[in-house]
Amino acid sequence: MKHFRTPKLSLYALAFYALIMALSLTGLINGYIQHIINQSLIYVILAVSLNLINGITGQFSLGHMGFAAVGAYVSGAITTLVFKVSPEAGFAGYAVFVGGIVAGGLAAALVGVLIGFPSLRLKGDYLAIVTLGFGEIIKTVLNNIPAVGGPRGLLGIPKFSNFSFIFAAAFLTLVVIRNLVESSHGRALVSIRENELAAELAGVDTTRYKVLAFAVGAFFAGIAGGLFGHLLQIAHPTQYGFMGSVLVLIMVYTGGVGSLTGSVIAAFALTFMSEGLRIVIDSLAEATSLPIGGEWRMVIYALLLVFIMLFRTEGLMGTKEARFLVIGDPAKEGTR
Amino acid sequence: MGSIVNTQQIINGLQVGSIYALIALGYTMVYGIVRLINFAHGDFFMLGAYAAYAAFYLFNTWFAKGSGILAFIVLLASMAAGGGVALLSNRFAYKPLRYKPKLSSLITAIGVSMFLEYFFSALPAIGPSFRAFPTVLPKRQIPIGQATISNYVVIDLAVAAILMIGLTLLVKKSSLGKAMRAVSQDKDAARLMGIDVEKVIGWTFLIGGAFAGAAGLLSGMTYPRIFPYMGIQPGLKAFIAAVLGGIGNIPGAVLGAYIMGLAETFASAYNSLLGEGIAFAILIVVLLVRPRGILGEKIADKI
Numbered sequence: 001m002k003h004f005r006t007p008k009l010s011l012y013a014l015a016f017y018a019l020i021m022a023l024s025l026t027g028l029i030n031g032y033i034q035h036i037i038n039q040s041l042i043y044v045i046l047a048v049s050l051n052l053i054n055g056i057t058g059q060f061s062l063g064h065m066g067f068a069a070v071g072a073y074v075s076g077a078i079t080t081l082v083f084k085v086s087p088e089a090g091f092a093g094y095a096v097f098v099g100g101i102v103a104g105g106l107a108a109a110l111v112g113v114l115i116g117f118p119s120l121r122l123k124g125d126y127l128a129i130v131t132l133g134f135g136e137i138i139k140t141v142l143n144n145i146p147a148v149g150g151p152r153g154l155l156g157i158p159k160f161s162n163f164s165f166i167f168a169a170a171f172l173t174l175v176v177i178r179n180l181v182e183s184s185h186g187r188a189l190v191s192i193r194e195n196e197l198a199a200e201l202a203g204v205d206t207t208r209y210k211v212l213a214f215a216v217g218a219f220f221a222g223i224a225g226g227l228f229g230h231l232l233q234i235a236h237p238t239q240y241g242f243m244g245s246v247l248v249l250i251m252v253y254t255g256g257v258g259s260l261t262g263s264v265i266a267a268f269a270l271t272f273m274s275e276g277l278r279i280v281i282d283s284l285a286e287a288t289s290l291p292i293g294g295e296w297r298m299v300i301y302a303l304l305l306v307f308i309m310l311f312r313t314e315g316l317m318g319t320k321e322a323r324f325l326v327i328g329d330p331a332k333e334g335t336r
Numbered sequence: 337m338g339s340i341v342n343t344q345q346i347i348n349g350l351q352v353g354s355i356y357a358l359i360a361l362g363y364t365m366v367y368g369i370v371r372l373i374n375f376a377h378g379d380f381f382m383l384g385a386y387a388a389y390a391a392f393y394l395f396n397t398w399f400a401k402g403s404g405i406l407a408f409i410v411l412l413a414s415m416a417a418g419g420g421v422a423l424l425s426n427r428f429a430y431k432p433l434r435y436k437p438k439l440s441s442l443i444t445a446i447g448v449s450m451f452l453e454y455f456f457s458a459l460p461a462i463g464p465s466f467r468a469f470p471t472v473l474p475k476r477q478i479p480i481g482q483a484t485i486s487n488y489v490v491i492d493l494a495v496a497a498i499l500m501i502g503l504t505l506l507v508k509k510s511s512l513g514k515a516m517r518a519v520s521q522d523k524d525a526a527r528l529m530g531i532d533v534e535k536v537i538g539w540t541f542l543i544g545g546a547f548a549g550a551a552g553l554l555s556g557m558t559y560p561r562i563f564p565y566m567g568i569q570p571g572l573k574a575f576i577a578a579v580l581g582g583i584g585n586i587p588g589a590v591l592g593a594y595i596m597g598l599a600e601t602f603a604s605a606y607n608s609l610l611g612e613g614i615a616f617a618i619l620i621v622v623l624l625v626r627p628r629g630i631l632g633e634k635i636a637d638k639i
Contacts, residue, residue, distance in 0.1 A: 060439055122623060125373045125442050129575070130623055133616035136572075140616075144609045242568075246446055253443060295458035302454060305447035309440050310432055 008324035009178070013171050020163065036275050038163055038231055041170040042224050043267035047251040048260055049220035052177050054249070055257035056186065057213040058193025060128045063115070063135030064221055064248050067108040069240035070138065071222025072229035073148055075104035076157045079230070081147070086158040097160040101169075101226040108222025109215045111138070116214030120207050123196075135245055142237045153236030154229070161231035169227055173220045178260055178325055180216065189213055193258075250305050256315030261322040266315075274301075343483050345601050351489050351558065353597025354496035358551035359574035360581070360589040361503060362422070362544025368520040368584035369540045371438060375445040376425055377548055378571015379452035380418040382564060384549025385469070385556040386462065387417030392470045402474045410472055411495070411553055418549020419542040421452070426541040431534070457564035469560040472553075492554045499547060500590060507586060512539055520584065573600070576619045582632025591630060 020037060023029040029037070050064045078100035079085055085093040115134050122130055148154045180186050188209045191199035200206050229235040251270050255262025277297045285292040308315060359381055366374045391413030392406070399406040429448050433441045457464035473491065477484040507513035515536045518526040527533050555570065556562050573596060581592025599618065604611025622629060 060442070121627065124438055126579075126623060126627065128442060129373065129579070130620060132572075133576075133619050137613055137616050140609065140612045143612075243450075246450065249443070249446070291460040291463075293458055293460075293464065295454045295464060298454035299451060299458055302447050302450035306429055306444055306451065309444040309447065310429070313436060313440050 009175065012324050013167075013174075017164075017167055020167075024163070034163060035231075036271060038161065038166050040268045040271040041163075041166045042227050042231070043248070043251060043271050044170045044264050045173045045220050045224035045227070046248045047255065047263035047267045048173055048177055049217040049224070050248050051252045051255075051258070051260060051263045052180070052189075052220075053213050053217040054252055055259070055263075056181055056193065057189040057210060059210055059213060060124060061115075061131040061214075061217075062128045062242070062245055062249070063131035063133075063138075064217070065225075065240040065242075065244035066131075066135035066138040067112055067218040067221035068225030068228065068244070069142060069235070069237070070108040070111050070218075071101070071104035071225030072235040072240070073104075073142060073154060073225075074107040074222070075100035075226030076154045076229040076235045077148055078103055079160065080154065080157050087160055093158075094160065097158075097230065098165075101223055101230075104226035105219045105222040108225065109219035112214040112216075112218025112221075113211055115218070116211035120210060132242060132245075135240075135242060139237045139241055142240075148235075151237065153234050153239075155234055157229050157233045157235065159230060159233050161227045166227050166231070169223055173223070174260065174264070174325075177216070177220070181260070182326070185209070185212070190258075246305075247301070250301060253315055254304065254308055256317035256319060258319040259315065259317035259321055261320070261325050262315055262317030265317070270301075345605055346598065347485055347489055349598035349601035350594065351492050351597070352601060353594035354492045355551045355555050355558070355570065356574045356577050356597050357590045357593035358496055358499060358547045358554070359570060360578040360593045361500070361586065362548045363575050364578040364581070364583055364586060364589040365516075365540050365544045367578070368586075369516060369537055370430070370434070370441075372430060372441045372445065373575065374425075374430075374544075375442070375571075376449040376452055377422075377544070378567030378569075378574070379449050380422050380545040380548035380567070381552040381555070381570060382456070382562070382567035383421050383452065384414035384418040384552025385562045385566065386456070386552075387549065388414040388472070388553040388556055389467065389469060389562060392472055396470075402471070404473075407472050411550060414549040414553040415546035416549070418552065419544075419546035422541040422545020422548070423538060426538060431537075453564050453568070462564065464564060466561050466563045469556040469562050471560070472557055488558050492558060495550060495554060499550060503543070503547075503586065506543075512536070516540060573615045576615050576622075578629075580618060580622050580629055582629030585629070585631045585633070588629055588631035 020029065020034075024034055046064065046068065050061065053059050053061045053064075075097075079097055083096045083100075085096045087093055089096075111134075115131060142148065143151050181189070188199070188204045189212075191202065191204055192206050192209055196206055225235075225240070228239075232239075247270075251266040252263055254270065255264070255266030274297060277300060278294065281292055281294060281296055284290075359377065362380070363374065363377050366372060366377070388410045391410045395406060395409055399409070425448050429444050430441055433444055456462045473487070476487045478487055478490065507516060515526070515531045516539070518529065518531055519533055519536045523533055526536075551570075552567075555566070574593060577592035577596040578589045579592070580595060581588025581590070583589075596615065596618065599614055600611060603614040
């Protein structure tokens with residue numbers, strides 16, 4: 001039962017949840033901050049799941065938001081178009097919502113398997129281009145399905161996502177992916193990243209593991225997409241384009257490729273930084289009455305990405321993990 | 337089929353293909369020499385269009401509007417902007433990562449591309465919105481047999497052809513071209529033979545960027561609307577064209593670009609969804625069926 005030994009992580013997560021809930025109930029955190037925290041947690045899911053594909057398995061994917069789009073549209077279609085439920089429907093409504101989110105995740109996983117297959121033949125930059133192409137194809141297809149709004153997007157999604165749901169999803173993502181990475185399957189994934197040929201010679205079924213990484217990563221991205229749709233109450237094709245995928249990629253590389261801890265920290269830091277920059281830019285524009293636009297935010301993101309690559313390629317955390325994310329005590333276990 | 341494949345569509349396809357070809361050449365040259373997919377290449381195309389725009393309004397008081405000399409100055413400006421920024425991005429972003437893992441350069445290229453797009457749309461003087469591109473040369477219809485074609489078609493095809501012939505001569509005949517071929521075959525051996533590898537790489541970026549800049553001018557003239565994100569789609573499509581022809585292979589890039597231009601024009605005439613998606617469909621089919629492209633050489637994976 002080693003895989004379920006997660007006392008420290010659960011403890012910290014519970015403490016975090018209680019803290020935010022307490023602050024929110026006492027009014028110390030207003031709705032705006034709460035919204036940013038919710039978004040950060042969704043980005044945690046996206047960054048951790050992309051890290052599984054890019055960082056842990058070493059398969060460079062540029063279409064992560066395509067999976068999220070599948071999740072957002074499938075779950076949004078289930079709650080908005082098929083069952084037409086709203087949070088007022090009580091338990092039944094929430095049951096449909098959870099079912100829809102899971103269905104969205106499964107649909108995304110299916111697409112992930114489809115994309116995993118080309119990855120068997122392609123490496124590095126070619127895989128990057130193919131995943132980018134898949135992301136664009138998903139966007140094009142969504143743009144052309146009138147039933148889900150076409151280029152207008154899927155509107156009027158009920159607001160089911162709240163802090164508790166998003167937190168639970170982020171926690172589960174972290175636990176599942178952490179457990180996967182720490183298991184013998186995880187070592188197989190890392191071996192593919194380190195040296196695919198050697199992994200194959202050592203008996204690792206590289207094909208199976210690469211598809212597994214894509215499927216699991218895509219599943220959680222689909223969950224994140226569904227939560228996003230039910231948080232923002234809209235699913236729009238442009239939300240899930242190339243730039244969206246690049247933002248998640250920046251989080252993974254800022255935090256450190258292969259470090260789940262890094263992805264969590266970077267998801268929070270960058271989402272808050274993004275909002276902070278929005279405020280700074282707006283107040284600068286107001287104070288100086290100069291035309292300073294929101295594009296500067298993206299300029300800073302771009303420079304961040306370039307500078308991290310130039311001066312700290314391994315990201316903030318490298319491949320290090322925080323203690324509470326490691327199963328057992330590495331100091332006691334010695335070499336693992 | 338008659339309504340989809342007709343003379344007009346073929347002409348349109350060749351025109352788009354010429355623009356793709358000029359961009360694809362830069363992709364393929366840079367890839368051939370440093371094995372980098374330069375994501376920012378499409379943005380050199382955008383910069384070329386903006387430089388042409390600026391040059392036109394800067395010089396149109398000195399030279400007669402619609403004169404050949406003004407058009408030539410505008411072309412030079414677009415090529416200088418594309419080439420210059422390509423050179424700078426190589427010097428500051430790609431050169432320091434030359435001997436790091438390949439993916440670092442690829443991610444940096446995404447960063448450079450993002451930077452160029454958002455920086456130029458953040459600059460108040462340029463801004464994120466569309467701009468109407470001036471009529472650099474007067475537009476005329478030339479009757480050919482029963483059909484008529486625009487002189488812009490002739491200009492696009494001619495400029496592309498002249499630049500491509502120039503490039504072929506450069507690569508085949510000059511000592512720089514010889515050095516380029518040597519570096520693309522084996523960087524280390526080339527260095528041992530006394531070739532200044534960094535200088536050759538710099539020239540490659542300069543020429544590739546200049547071609548993309550020229551394509552920006554042609555695109556601006558043909559589809560008179562420019563904006564800071566205009567390079568993304570043509571950049572991707574030109575890259576796919578380069579892969580289709582066999583990345584690293586110069587005639588392959590041109591062939592791939594014209595196939596791409598024609599396929600896209602026909603597909604759009606048939607169905608707009610197909611037109612949007614055909615490029616990526618081609619890419620996926622090529623990579624699954626013949627990853628080295630039409631003219632690419634078979635390279636064994638290095639172990």
